[in-house]
Amino acid sequence: xxxxxxxxxxxxxxxxxxxxxxxxxxxxxxxxxxxxxxxxxxxxxxxxxxxxxxxxxxxxxxxxxxxxxxxxxxxxxxxxxxxxxxxxxxxxxxxxxxxxxxxxxxxxxxxxxxxxxxxxxxxxxxxxxxxxxxxxxxxxxxxxxxxxxxxxxxxxxxxxxxxxxxxxxxxxxxxxxxxxxxxxxxxxxxxxxxxxxxxxxxxxxxxxxxxxxxxxxxxxxxxxxxxxxxxxxxxxxxxxxxxxxxxxxxxxxxxxxxxxxxxxxxxxxxxxxxxxxxxxxxxxxxxxxxxxxxxxxxxxxxxxxxxxxxxxxxxxxxxxxx
Amino acid sequence: xxxxxxxxxxxxxxxxxxxxxxxxxxxxxxxxxxxxxxxxxxxxxxxxxxxxxxxxxxxxxxxxxxxxxxxxxxxxxxxxxxxxxxxxxxxxxxxxxxxxxxxxxxxxxxxxxxxxxxxxxxxxxxxxxxxxxxxxxxxxxxxxxxxxxxxxxxxxxxxxxxxxxxxxxxxxxxxxxxxxxxxxxxxxxxxxxxxxxxxxxxxxxxxxxxxxxxxxxxxxxxxxxxxxxxxxxxxxxxxxxxxxxxxxxxxxxxxxxxxxxxxxxxxxxxxxxxxxxxxxxx
Numbered sequence: 001x002x003x004x005x006x007x008x009x010x011x012x013x014x015x016x017x018x019x020x021x022x023x024x025x026x027x028x029x030x031x032x033x034x035x036x037x038x039x040x041x042x043x044x045x046x047x048x049x050x051x052x053x054x055x056x057x058x059x060x061x062x063x064x065x066x067x068x069x070x071x072x073x074x075x076x077x078x079x080x081x082x083x084x085x086x087x088x089x090x091x092x093x094x095x096x097x098x099x100x101x102x103x104x105x106x107x108x109x110x111x112x113x114x115x116x117x118x119x120x121x122x123x124x125x126x127x128x129x130x131x132x133x134x135x136x137x138x139x140x141x142x143x144x145x146x147x148x149x150x151x152x153x154x155x156x157x158x159x160x161x162x163x164x165x166x167x168x169x170x171x172x173x174x175x176x177x178x179x180x181x182x183x184x185x186x187x188x189x190x191x192x193x194x195x196x197x198x199x200x201x202x203x204x205x206x207x208x209x210x211x212x213x214x215x216x217x218x219x220x221x222x223x224x225x226x227x228x229x230x231x232x233x234x235x236x237x238x239x240x241x242x243x244x245x246x247x248x249x250x251x252x253x254x255x256x257x258x259x260x261x262x263x264x265x266x267x268x269x270x271x272x273x274x275x276x277x278x279x280x281x282x283x284x285x286x287x288x289x290x291x292x293x294x295x296x297x298x299x300x301x302x303x304x305x306x307x308x309x310x311x312x313x314x315x316x317x318x319x320x321x322x
Numbered sequence: 323x324x325x326x327x328x329x330x331x332x333x334x335x336x337x338x339x340x341x342x343x344x345x346x347x348x349x350x351x352x353x354x355x356x357x358x359x360x361x362x363x364x365x366x367x368x369x370x371x372x373x374x375x376x377x378x379x380x381x382x383x384x385x386x387x388x389x390x391x392x393x394x395x396x397x398x399x400x401x402x403x404x405x406x407x408x409x410x411x412x413x414x415x416x417x418x419x420x421x422x423x424x425x426x427x428x429x430x431x432x433x434x435x436x437x438x439x440x441x442x443x444x445x446x447x448x449x450x451x452x453x454x455x456x457x458x459x460x461x462x463x464x465x466x467x468x469x470x471x472x473x474x475x476x477x478x479x480x481x482x483x484x485x486x487x488x489x490x491x492x493x494x495x496x497x498x499x500x501x502x503x504x505x506x507x508x509x510x511x512x513x514x515x516x517x518x519x520x521x522x523x524x525x526x527x528x529x530x531x532x533x534x535x536x537x538x539x540x541x542x543x544x545x546x547x548x549x550x551x552x553x554x555x556x557x558x559x560x561x562x563x564x565x566x567x568x569x570x571x572x573x574x575x576x577x578x579x580x581x582x583x584x585x586x587x588x589x590x591x592x593x594x595x596x597x598x599x600x601x602x603x604x
């Protein structure tokens with residue numbers, strides 16, 4: 001039988017756990033450790049956006065079975081109104097629901113899941129982990145409950161896009177340059193020119209990325225200064241939660257190289273919001289990856305980064321602690 | 323009531339949910355078979371809500387994850403069409419026994435519909451309802467490969483490994499990455515052989531094919547028409563119908579929860595049109 005990333009897949013000690021959250025029943029899966037590890041340490045996986053507890057390409061299942069081999073208890077569950085859970089969401093417009101999630105919509109479910117996790121397994125310290133919406137919910141959970149000792153977040157969004165405004169006006173200078181570079185790569189691509197002349201290109205985005213670049217070439221320099229500033233669009237609820245947990249909670253932030261959220265994090269959060277401050281977290285970038293970390297190399301890199309961080313912060317080892 | 327459980331199969335586990343109505347319409351029940359790769363994820367919430375709609379109409383429903391999918395055992399690359407067949411048989415046996423069913427019906431979105439038709443005879447299904455089934459495994463895999471190329475375009479701004487390179491790599495490593503799912507060479511080869519229009523299944527109906535189309539009055543999609551003609555048309559009770567509705571097996575700007583407009587034809591099929599024992603049970 002083959003394995004991927006050393007994650008055994010057969011007959012693991014997994015059991016179904018359901019719990020109540022504000023009057024609705026949420027289902028989840030507890031994975032028990034398959035090796036010795038840090039005492040009473042758990043990994044709580046928070047679903048991305050509106051997706052269920054298994055995640056895109058079973059990412060959460062792979063993470064759960066991987067963490068179990070490092071000696072951790074793991075719990076992953078469905079937020080209300082998603083997956084197999086009871087409950088309904090307040091609308092169906094995905095951008096609106098994403099915005100709600102970025103502002104803490106699922107925090108209550110996460111708090112209740114943490115309690116259920118503790119009751120079911122006896123964990124006393126938890127690492128909250130998630131992709132995108134799951135990452136920001138992990139931060140809100142850490143702010144709400146001191147049981148959260150660490151956060152592993154992938155593609156953490158720090159800005160909330162205004163759906164009524166032009167996308168090109170809301171992206172960072174660096175991400176604007178990245179998009180421009182992608183267009184320049186297509187200069188000798190006949191298909192791209194065909195799209196351009198048949199009305200299929202995003203002319204507004206092309207024009208704005210060019211004018212922003214030219215503006216900086218002939219105008220003002222970078223924005224990094226010695227004092228904190230808060231750029232327009234930065235999620236202030238996120239910022240408050242970050243300020244509350246920074247220094248208390250161990251944090252690992254992982255981004256795909258081309259991810260827009262990465263540019264927001266580096267260009268606006270780190271350069272402006274954290275100007276003159278310490279950066280008490282680990283940040284890693286994965287090359288050649290998409291939002292969901294789908295390519296083989298990206299998945300392999302992701303698991304290696306998590307493994308290193310867990311070993312450094314918690315002393316875990318492949319196959320269990322010595 | 324919704325009961326979560328694991329169903330044993332060949333020493334491994336299938337994650338399952340049984341939706342039990344407070345009062346059953348008759349002795350029939352429906353097994354829902356999920357589509358494959360990321361399409362399973364996109365139809366997830368609509369599948370939950372369809373199961374609840376059927377349950378509200380008095381029909382018990384079993385949803386389960388094939389091995390290699392969802393919360394079931396195995397890594398994805400260790401699933402193949404043989405394990406899927408064994409899983410469907412095990413789920414059917416478990417459901418018949420646990421719910422004391424007299425009739426078993428199958429339902430599936432997309433490739434789940436294709437699997438439902440392929441295994442309807444194995445489990446002596448009374449009827450099948452499918453939404454946009456896939457007639458050809460080979461055509462589906464071609465589209466899946468295109469998804470890999472699209473991912474490369476979004477990451478690198480160019481295609482670094484074309485279709486032939488990816489297939490050569492699969493020959494070498496035994497694995498093909500589609501949206502992060504690792505398809506095995508065995509699955510790829512077996513799936514490529516599926517062609518319901520040229521090699522129809524043993525089972526002859528009755529069945530409902532619901533084709534979701536872009537606009538009112540549009541013809542059913544080609545796959546739905548081919549599946550209907552080859553597998554179901556010989557039974558006079560079979561039906562091919564269309565519904566203007568977005569293709570919820572891909573990413574949408576509206577969260578694909580499903581709604582009565584989508585569910586009603588399926589609920590109607592299993593409660594009114596499909597053969598049933600007629601007597602009220604439970």
